[in-house]
Amino acid sequence: MSQTNKAFSDARPLDQEIAVSVRGVSKNYGSVVALKDMTLEFPRGQLTSLLGPSGCGKTTLLKIIAGLLKPDSGEIIVNGKPVVGPGPNRSFVFQDFALLPWANVMRNVAFGLELRGVAKSEREAKAAKYIKDVGLGGFEKAYPHELSGGMRQRVGLARALAVDSRVLLLDEPFSAVDEQTRRKFQEDLLALVANENKTFIFVTHSIEEAVYVSDQIAILLPRPSRVSEIIRPTSFRSKGVENIRRDPEYLDIVDEIWASLRSYVE
Amino acid sequence: MTNRSLMLKLLSAFLVFGAWEIAGRIPISYAFPTFVESMAALARMTFDGSIFHAYGETLKPLIVGVAISTVLGIGLGLWIGLSERFEWLFSPIFIVMQAAPLAALIPLLVMAYGIGLTSKVFVVCIMAMPVIVLSTSSAVRNTPASLKEMATSFLARDHHVLLKIVIPAASPVIFSGLRLGVSAGFIGAILAELKITPTGVGDIITYSRSIADYPSMYAAIFSIIVLAVLFLNLLEKIENLLFKGNDRGYVTD
Numbered sequence: 001m002s003q004t005n006k007a008f009s010d011a012r013p014l015d016q017e018i019a020v021s022v023r024g025v026s027k028n029y030g031s032v033v034a035l036k037d038m039t040l041e042f043p044r045g046q047l048t049s050l051l052g053p054s055g056c057g058k059t060t061l062l063k064i065i066a067g068l069l070k071p072d073s074g075e076i077i078v079n080g081k082p083v084v085g086p087g088p089n090r091s092f093v094f095q096d097f098a099l100l101p102w103a104n105v106m107r108n109v110a111f112g113l114e115l116r117g118v119a120k121s122e123r124e125a126k127a128a129k130y131i132k133d134v135g136l137g138g139f140e141k142a143y144p145h146e147l148s149g150g151m152r153q154r155v156g157l158a159r160a161l162a163v164d165s166r167v168l169l170l171d172e173p174f175s176a177v178d179e180q181t182r183r184k185f186q187e188d189l190l191a192l193v194a195n196e197n198k199t200f201i202f203v204t205h206s207i208e209e210a211v212y213v214s215d216q217i218a219i220l221l222p223r224p225s226r227v228s229e230i231i232r233p234t235s236f237r238s239k240g241v242e243n244i245r246r247d248p249e250y251l252d253i254v255d256e257i258w259a260s261l262r263s264y265v266e
Numbered sequence: 267m268t269n270r271s272l273m274l275k276l277l278s279a280f281l282v283f284g285a286w287e288i289a290g291r292i293p294i295s296y297a298f299p300t301f302v303e304s305m306a307a308l309a310r311m312t313f314d315g316s317i318f319h320a321y322g323e324t325l326k327p328l329i330v331g332v333a334i335s336t337v338l339g340i341g342l343g344l345w346i347g348l349s350e351r352f353e354w355l356f357s358p359i360f361i362v363m364q365a366a367p368l369a370a371l372i373p374l375l376v377m378a379y380g381i382g383l384t385s386k387v388f389v390v391c392i393m394a395m396p397v398i399v400l401s402t403s404s405a406v407r408n409t410p411a412s413l414k415e416m417a418t419s420f421l422a423r424d425h426h427v428l429l430k431i432v433i434p435a436a437s438p439v440i441f442s443g444l445r446l447g448v449s450a451g452f453i454g455a456i457l458a459e460l461k462i463t464p465t466g467v468g469d470i471i472t473y474s475r476s477i478a479d480y481p482s483m484y485a486a487i488f489s490i491i492v493l494a495v496l497f498l499n500l501l502e503k504i505e506n507l508l509f510k511g512n513d514r515g516y517v518t519d
Contacts, residue, residue, distance in 0.1 A: 068418060086419045088421065090419075091420070092416070094412060094415075098412045098415070100413065100431075111420060112421075115420050115421055115422045115423075159420075
């Protein structure tokens with residue numbers, strides 16, 4: 001706990017508006033402690049990464065924020081309201097895409113709106129806009145199995161954007177796509193964070209990816225699960241996407257994170 | 267491509283009927299007519315209308331039984347698949363039904379329900395229902411968890427999950443259960459006519475065997491097989507119409 005508090009007192013001075021806050025959340029699976037008294041805050045309009053070795057509870061935390069899992073104790077506050085289940089202010093991008101195989105791209109992207117009872121013409125107009133935004137214009141009638149992994153995840157992203165929620169939760173969204181597609185995705189994600197006024201919570205196991213895309217990185221450590229450190233890169237974000245990977249601060253942070261994680265990776 | 271598959275189908279039909287004709291001409295048995303003789307008998311029955319009259323009788327228990335099995339079977343299957351408690355309650359009944367030697371149970375059915383339509387419908391249901399129920403329930407239970415989770419995260423209510431995720435995801439297996447169930451239903455309908463009271467197509471089979479009119483007997487058997495195949499094809503067409511994307515493969519597989 002003292003470690004967590006210390007990390008927060010380091011991070012606080014920026015004094016941003018908080019969109020999502022996690023307060024003392026614990027979660028056990030039987031006798032396995034997935035999360036223990038976790039406290040963490042996510043500033044509005046920024047991208048926060050949850051980074052850590054496998055088993056540190058990062059996906060569990062994300063699903064609790066989404067309302068898909070119930071915490072054993074503690075609470076989640078999103079825009080001032082406690083989370084009791086899935087809500088319209090959050091949308092989720094899944095690691096395995098979770099697209100409906102029997103529905104075409106248009107219906108998949110509009111699915112969130114369909115569940116909300118939005119009229120067909122309206123939801124398709126909205127979906128068409130986001131399909132174009134994620135770069136899938138022309139594929140509206142394609143079925144998921146006809147698309148590459150990267151394109152499938154673009155569909156998943158468009159579906160999450162189409163419901164226009166304030167908070168976007170991304171669960172290792174690029175882990176199932178190839179390296180080159182992933183780099184393109186990361187650049188697109190930076191543009192998305194800059195253009196859409198949304199709060200992004202991003203789970204990843206890639207240190208480089210976390211440092212590249214994040215305004216704030218929360219390092220989670222396992223056994224017991226805790227936030228060990230919060231890192232806020234300061235200088236390289238404004239230098240343009242093509243310069244980030246050779247910025248000294250970027251390289252330092254990557255090294256520093258690896259140094260603190262290496263003893264937990266078996 | 268369609269041309270090629272049509273050619274192959276015709277070729278396979280030609281081979282089977284050719285083998286039948288040769289076997290009939292040898293003859294392998296006095297009671298085995300040639301293909302041409304059987305078709306001639308079928309044509310005769312078609313022109314004098316007796317086959318239509320027979321199907322009027324046979325289709326009654328078949329259609330009623332298959333309809334009951336489909337509606338009740340899919341309904342119960344969904345229920346069993348969704349609720350563990352109902353699995354405990356109902357699943358054993360259908361497993362026993364599937365394993366039971368039906369011919370041995372027919373006397374019991376006749377004692378309870380007489381020799382009329384009711385008993386025959388029961389026979390069709392006992393044949394058709396278990397496989398429909400069991401495949402529906404296992405399909406429902408194997409709905410990809412990630413799709414259900416996705417729907418929940420996009421605010422799906424329970425009926426949304428059932429109608430928009432569970433049923434479409436289960437539909438290929440439900441339909442394959444339906445195909446098996448319907449073909450078992452055909453077997454049941456003929457069995458009922460052979461074992462309970464000879465009516466319809468079962469009557470043609472029994473009667474022509476007793477007077478050694480084997481071509482007619484085989485014509486009747488042939489016609490029921492053709493009807494069953496046509497019906498199964500129709501079912502497949504319906505499936506493709508209802509769930510268009512399903513023949514296009516699964517993304518997460």
